[in-house]
Amino acid sequence: MAQAAVGVFLNKLYEMIEKEAHLLIGASHDVRLLRDSLQWLSLFLEEADTKCLQDKKVHLWVTQLREATFEAEDVMDKFVLQIELPRRRAGFTAFIRNPMNRWMGLHMIGKAIQNINSRLENISLNQSKLGLGNVLDKGEQLIPARKQKRVPRVEEVDVVGIEEEAEVVSKMLIDGDARRSVVSIVGMGGLDAMLGKGNWKSLYGRFRLLRVMHIQNVCISTVPDGIGDLIFLRYLSMKLSGGTFMAMLPSTISNLYNLQTLIILRDDYDVLLPEHGIWKLRQLRHLHIHFGCSPSKSKHPKLNELTNLQSLSVIRVGQWITGDFDKLTTLRSLKIQGTLSLYQIALSNFIGKQNNLESLHLDGHLERLPALQEIAICLTKLVLKFSRLSEDSMAVLEKLPKLQLLKLLNGSYEGKKMCCSVRAFPVLVVLEMNSCKELEDWTVEEGAFSNLRRLKIRMCSELKMIPEGFRHVTTLQELVLLMQPRNFRERVRENGLDWFKIKHVPSILVS
Numbered sequence: 001m002a003q004a005a006v007g008v009f010l011n012k013l014y015e016m017i018e019k020e021a022h023l024l025i026g027a028s029h030d031v032r033l034l035r036d037s038l039q040w041l042s043l044f045l046e047e048a049d050t051k052c053l054q055d056k057k058v059h060l061w062v063t064q065l066r067e068a069t070f071e072a073e074d075v076m077d078k079f080v081l082q083i084e085l086p087r088r089r090a091g092f093t094a095f096i097r098n099p100m101n102r103w104m105g106l107h108m109i110g111k112a113i114q115n116i117n118s119r120l121e122n123i124s125l126n127q128s129k130l131g132l133g134n135v136l137d138k139g140e141q142l143i144p145a146r147k148q149k150r151v152p153r154v155e156e157v158d159v160v161g162i163e164e165e166a167e168v169v170s171k172m173l174i175d176g177d178a179r180r181s182v183v184s185i186v187g188m189g190g191l192d193a194m195l196g197k198g199n200w201k202s203l204y205g206r207f208r209l210l211r212v213m214h215i216q217n218v219c220i221s222t223v224p225d226g227i228g229d230l231i232f233l234r235y236l237s238m239k240l241s242g243g244t245f246m247a248m249l250p251s252t253i254s255n256l257y258n259l260q261t262l263i264i265l266r267d268d269y270d271v272l273l274p275e276h277g278i279w280k281l282r283q284l285r286h287l288h289i290h291f292g293c294s295p296s297k298s299k300h301p302k303l304n305e306l307t308n309l310q311s312l313s314v315i316r317v318g319q320w321i322t323g324d325f326d327k328l329t330t331l332r333s334l335k336i337q338g339t340l341s342l343y344q345i346a347l348s349n350f351i352g353k354q355n356n357l358e359s360l361h362l363d364g365h366l367e368r369l370p371a372l373q374e375i376a377i378c379l380t381k382l383v384l385k386f387s388r389l390s391e392d393s394m395a396v397l398e399k400l401p402k403l404q405l406l407k408l409l410n411g412s413y414e415g416k417k418m419c420c421s422v423r424a425f426p427v428l429v430v431l432e433m434n435s436c437k438e439l440e441d442w443t444v445e446e447g448a449f450s451n452l453r454r455l456k457i458r459m460c461s462e463l464k465m466i467p468e469g470f471r472h473v474t475t476l477q478e479l480v481l482l483m484q485p486r487n488f489r490e491r492v493r494e495n496g497l498d499w500f501k502i503k504h505v506p507s508i509l510v511s
Helices: 002-019 028-051 056-090 092-097 100-130 166-175 197-206 225-229 251-255 340-352 393-397 468-472 486-492
Strands: 182-186 212-218 235-240 261-266 286-289 311-316 333-337 359-363 381-385 405-409 417-420 430-434 441-444 454-458 478-482 507-510
Touching: 002 028, 002 056, 028 056, 028 100, 056 100, 225 251, 333 340, 393 417, 441 468, 478 486, 486 507
Parallel strands: 182 212, 212 235, 235 261, 261 286, 286 311, 311 333, 333 359, 359 381, 381 405, 405 430, 417 441, 430 454, 454 478, 478 507
Antiparallel strands: none
């Protein structure tokens, strides 16, 4: 929504005014006036976004305000590109010895922001003339924010298939439109060889205003230092293959202070993190990175610094989880893998601090379930893999009040018996059980799984039959039974011994 766009930019202005005041000397008045104008106008947007307007005049007013905000954001970003990036490269002392770049940048930002402030003054006058403060009761829907094209940037995605030649890709990237905000490179072997050091430098030089970069299945040996020049990136995804045994992210990645999503994955080996790197990216919302360890074994990820983090996945458990996470309490999605039983207490403490956690994926041996009661109020998805849980764990899981999806995969349950009581899993929609090879007897009491829609059972080789309680689960729409023993399959066929338990299910797949 427009309120969100203005809010994000206001936060950026606050940070620049507070932390980079020395760069704004000569233009600070105009920047503060811009901040104050947007603060005032955002009050009306808050009410407008809440009440969802359809009035055409209000529609136009909001559109003008949003576009002025985007233009102001572009101006500030270009200023940072011209001033901040050379300062980081040369050091502040060397930078101030040659004030010409700074003077030119301030002149540019001053003129541009004066023009935007003039537009905001007219927008404010129109708000007053149209009585928009009184109109804010009328409409139903406000136009979606930032779905319209931001002029003059070209919002398009280039997807490069594996069939193209690397030479063509290299030429297209280096000679292409520098105004693109999205670039995607998919499935290119030997790209590292074709895009040598000089070409990488040219690429980063042309696409400095890039917001989104997606690289998938590209064989490169290292992530170039030049990635740190793309300081406007909000989204960076690199899914790499091949290359050396270990790949390491460059320390320059810490320059990407606007980054909100970082995905760094490899199919085969780990990715090492720089000692001082992603932990400086305070705007980061989503971190998906597979790594074995940091360069020094005494170091560990400083996740506590990422106070805006909402999703964290494919991260390997280690000594880092014993740290203090008093600031990191905003996670909504978490996936951790490794020998979890070695850090059982620390894992429970870490998970217990995540009061907003909705999705949890634990991949590895557990001595017992972590303390899920503290996060039960929000948890809707739980995936357990290789957990090797005992029989008493089901008594905990069935009481999670909002759990809608449960997957017990690859031997996550090692009990011979499983009992689901009368009110077990009250809102569960999807249940998958895979390779619970010790399970023989499964009892489901009437009243359990009262909202279940999909049940999948795969390779539970000792399970004798479908629990009789499923004849009462009238909400079940899909039953999938894969790689079960012959006797089990015979029981669920039409007119088989278990047919009366499942004949009400619309879709049944037995394979």
